[in-house]
Amino acid sequence: MTRVFFTLSILLSFSMFAAGQTFYGTTDLSEFREGRDKEFRDKAESPLQDKDFTDFAGLNYFPANKKFRVKAVFSRTRDEKYFQMPTSSGTSKKFVKYGVLNFDIGGRKHMLNVYQSNPENLAKFPEYADLLFIPFKDQTSGKETYGVGRYIDIKMPQDESVVLDFNLAYNPNCAYGNEKYSCPIPPNLNALSIEIKAGEKKFLNPATSISDSVKK
Secondary structure (H helix, E strand, C coil), rough: CCCCCCCCCCHHHHHHHHCCCCCCCCHHHHHHHHHHHHHCCCCCCCCCCCCCCCCCCCCCCCCCHHHEEEEEEEEEEECCCCCCHHHECEEEEEEEEEEEEEEEEEEEEEEEEEEEEEEEHHHCHHCCEEEEEEEECCCECCCCCCCCEEEEEEEEECCEEEEEEECCCCCCCCHHHCCCCCEEECCCHCCCCCCCCCCCCCCCCCCCCCCCCHCC
């Protein structure tokens, strides 16, 4: 069964994790991309459709770019209430706003909200309880990158300094045309006004020319 973020794959459909796997939340780009490609080549774990699996040639990435690995200032937000984040299937999933990241790219200031899953999911997967979720959109969304947006996972900050690496941005499982997933849609507050030309691009399997246009 495909991995999930703090839940079972089809029930909550984040599809990120498998038992013993730890590359989500890493700051090592090589480890992360190797882990993602390995996951996608494993039919038991892959979100690919059968027609794309056999000829899968690897995920499509922007070249690594140090410009998009930035130091961010983390501010913890307390006394936040859980809310329902919409998903691609029309249902919703429960999250709480855990904090805010403020950072500069190209001399411009930006902000992203950071979220934590609900306690029920964290109790099911305590090994991932120190991961926080950053769904976002940017000015490449729907062009070079998946139209709905992308995700980044970070370890729970121990202080106010956080390395935010957009080279680690990846597509939700819904980007690969498999309708069994229900993927959180980035809130409007996490829409960036710049192009983030880093991380995973639209899925394009050379053998089938399938892209994220199959599901927005």
